[in-house]
Amino acid sequence: MTSDDLAKCLGTNPVVVRRSMGFLRQAGIVASDRGHAGGWRITADLSVVSLRQLHDALGEPALFAVGNRNELPDCLVEQTVNAALDQSFAEAEALLLKRFGEITLADLAADFTLRHAARRNQKET
Amino acid sequence: MTSDDLAKCLGTNPVVVRRSMGFLRQAGIVASDRGHAGGWRITADLSVVSLRQLHDALGEPALFAVGNRNELPDCLVEQTVNAALDQSFAEAEALLLKRFGEITLADLAADFTLRHAARRNQKET
DNA sequence: TTTCATGTAACATCAATAGTTATGATTCGC
DNA sequence: GCGAATCATAACTATTGATGTTACATGAAA
Known part of the structure; x- marks a missing residue:
């Protein structure tokens, strides 16, 4: 498939x-x-x-919308908040990446096939 | 504390x-x-x-950096991908909010006190 | 009544992402 | 070989959302 055709499908350039x-x-x-x-x-x-592999291949873009302003702040309050958030975010990220690792393109293809059949049935009814 | 003083502490306006x-x-x-x-x-x-309460009070801003381009796309591929991602993100979000709910400002204050004492000791040495 | 605050609207700036244009390099069919 | 089709890539532009700023109105206390 050409980049042009893909761009049309994706509505981009x-x-x-x-x-x-x-x-x-x-x-x-x-x-x-x-x-x-x-x-x-x-x-x-x-x-x-x-x-997970796609995520890694694409440069491991940030998963979370928020992050620490400074990684190593002098401010003790900021250090305290960072530590609390880091812990929570690390757990959530680990779970997310684990789930990503469990989903393959074959899984998506299979789900797509189901959806495709469902839509076809709907049209025939 | 005034907004001016807070702004100075936070390095903002x-x-x-x-x-x-x-x-x-x-x-x-x-x-x-x-x-x-x-x-x-x-x-x-x-x-x-x-x-968690702070997060809710601040309008539940998006936690994740990525999201669906369309919530209800016609495209079956997009629907398939959305469904897979939604599931994973929902689990990660639930975990994150749970952790946020377990951390109180009192917890942070206690941790701050420890860090403060540690810094003081370091200076004395 | 002056000064020090917040409340809020309007505007400006910034950074990141996405999109575009332009040009070069490669491959295939004729 | 020539020309059309296609990727590769650099440079530039546009868009968007968050953040920052200015300006002015409102309220409270000395």
Whole structure:
């Protein structure tokens, strides 16, 4: 599939698609071919690639909307609050990454198939 | 304490302080006095106010850095991905809010006291 | 009545993300 | 080989949300 077509599906720009797909290529999940009839291909086994791997491949972007203003503040109040929040966020992050690790692209494909069939049935009724 | 003094401590602007403190006042956690010798007072019992309550009082701002582009997309792929992520995020959010509910301002005050004593000892040595 | 505060609206700034344009490099079909 | 299709990438622009600022009104105390 070309970046142009993907961009249309995603409602965005082909360059934006290439930016993200480039990371997935570095991780060996997809490959790209230049020139005529080129575009993107999935190279990995869907049952092996987890959401966790995609997250890692995309540079482990921040999961939480908030974070410490300073990692090592002089202010003792700030240190105290940071410590309390760090602990809670670390637990939540660990759980989130664990769940991401349990969901593979094959799982999503299977769920998609169910949804697809359900929609088709609905149309026939 | 005045908004001006708080702003200096926080390295920000007094109006920004008032914006946030206004929410805490609505929740009954602090009170403000105008005029001479006015400013902000804590009105709640420190052992009763949890981080969860602060979070709620401040309007339950988003905890996660990512979210669904559309809540109810037509696209079946998007629906599939949303469902998978929603589940994981819901679990992580529940855990996070639970932890926030377990931490009170009194807990933070106690931890601060320890850190304060530790710093003092370090200076004496 | 002057001074010190908060309350609040309106505006400005900043940073991060997303989007765009432009150009170069590669591949395939003819 | 030539030209069209496609990715690669740098540079620039636009958008958005959070934050910061200014200005002015209101209220309370000395």
